[in-house]
Amino acid sequence: MGSCYLFPLEWDVWYREVKFKYNLIYFSFMFDVSSFKILRSTQERGAARFSDLRGIVKNPRTLSIKLRKLRDLGLIEWSNGMYKLTEKGFKVSKTLEELDRNLHSPTLKVKSVERIPHGYFAPVVKKYCETLGRLLGDRLVSVMLFGSVARGEWDENSDIDVIVVVEGWGDLPVWRRVEELRRAKEELEESFEYQEALKAGYWPIIQNYPLSVEEARRFNRIYLDAVIDGIILYDKDEFLARILQSLRERLEEMGSVRVTLPNRKFYWILKDVKAGEVIKLG
Numbered sequence: 001m002g003s004c005y006l007f008p009l010e011w012d013v014w015y016r017e018v019k020f021k022y023n024l025i026y027f028s029f030m031f032d033v034s035s036f037k038i039l040r041s042t043q044e045r046g047a048a049r050f051s052d053l054r055g056i057v058k059n060p061r062t063l064s065i066k067l068r069k070l071r072d073l074g075l076i077e078w079s080n081g082m083y084k085l086t087e088k089g090f091k092v093s094k095t096l097e098e099l100d101r102n103l104h105s106p107t108l109k110v111k112s113v114e115r116i117p118h119g120y121f122a123p124v125v126k127k128y129c130e131t132l133g134r135l136l137g138d139r140l141v142s143v144m145l146f147g148s149v150a151r152g153e154w155d156e157n158s159d160i161d162v163i164v165v166v167e168g169w170g171d172l173p174v175w176r177r178v179e180e181l182r183r184a185k186e187e188l189e190e191s192f193e194y195q196e197a198l199k200a201g202y203w204p205i206i207q208n209y210p211l212s213v214e215e216a217r218r219f220n221r222i223y224l225d226a227v228i229d230g231i232i233l234y235d236k237d238e239f240l241a242r243i244l245q246s247l248r249e250r251l252e253e254m255g256s257v258r259v260t261l262p263n264r265k266f267y268w269i270l271k272d273v274k275a276g277e278v279i280k281l282g
Contacts, residue, residue: 035066036100039075039085039093047082108133108140108234115231116145117152120197121160124204127193129233131184132164141165141213142240143233146226159207163226165240169212177210216243223247 037056042048050063057063067083070076075089085093110129116122129143147161148154169177185206188194197204209222216239227247235241 032066035070036093036096038066038070039089039096042076042083043085043090043093047084049082053083110143110233112231112233116149118149118154120200120202121149121154121204123193124188124191124197125160125162125233127191128162128184128188128206131187131191132181133234135184135187136166136180139167140234140236141167142216142235144226144230144235144240145233146222146230147207150226150231151229156203159205161207161209161222161225163209163211163216163222163230163240165211165213165216167213169210170214172212174210178208181208181210213239216240219247227251 034057038053041053041056045052050060050067053063053067054060057066067076067078070089071078074086075092076083077086078084108130110126113122113126116125125145132143133140142163142165144163145161146163148158149160164181166177172180185208188206194204211220223244227244230244232241232244
């Protein structure tokens with residue numbers, strides 16, 4: 001059998017992937033759900049009485065044992081008849097919340113990845129969608145790739161353009177949405193898929209276009225880029241697919257034409273549109 005050699009970067013990426021998966025398996029066996037619920041309940045309340053925690057562990061003797069162990073670990077403290085989290089306990093509670101999401105949250109089902117005409121960007125985009133699904137949960141409505149990567153016309157300066165539609169963003173300014181998506185990008189950069197793309201000489205830079213549900217229902221200029229070549233990767237109840245289909249029908253009614261130039265850039269001729277007219281979708 002031939003030997004397998006790994007370069008330093010390959011070894012580092014492989015080791016971190018294996019270590020992460022091992023830790024998830026290890027913690028899934030060591031994870032004390034009741035203790036976690038005690039920490040989380042105490043955190044949410046700010047302070048909890050013994051009687052408050054009986055809803056989590058009904059047997060008072062068992063509850064006393066768990067509380068004593070948490071105190072011995074320096075995660076909670078008892079004062080004036082109330083249990084409170086220590087600073088260490090607060091950090092551990094947050095870490096366990098993230099672990100719980102990793103262990104129990106379902107992986108987002110990403111579709112149409114095979115349509116992405118880039119061998120290294122395709123797995124990166126898939127990983128990014130899965131990360132969004134894990135971090136945003138049920139709030140995530142739609143994810144769509146568009147632009148030069150979706151068209152197969154990328155170059156060394158091309159970004160990976162992604163439309164992200166999220167429930168509850170209606171009242172948030174764009175910078176707050178970008179800040180929320182930053183964590184997903186940071187996690188992506190630590191992934192095996194991202195490191196593989198870097199090793200192959202590619203620099204996968206995600207360019208998010210964050211939309212609220214209300215904004216997505218209205219006409220957006222970026223839809224003109226996405227309506228023909230966009231690749232929908234996740235779409236709850238076909239929300240974005242119906243919007244784009246409505247736009248296609250409206251463009252066809254107006255006799256609009258997309259003109260592609262020799263340099264691969266394009267523009268639309270929007271016929272029968274008056275100045276100030278609003279294009280309604282749906």
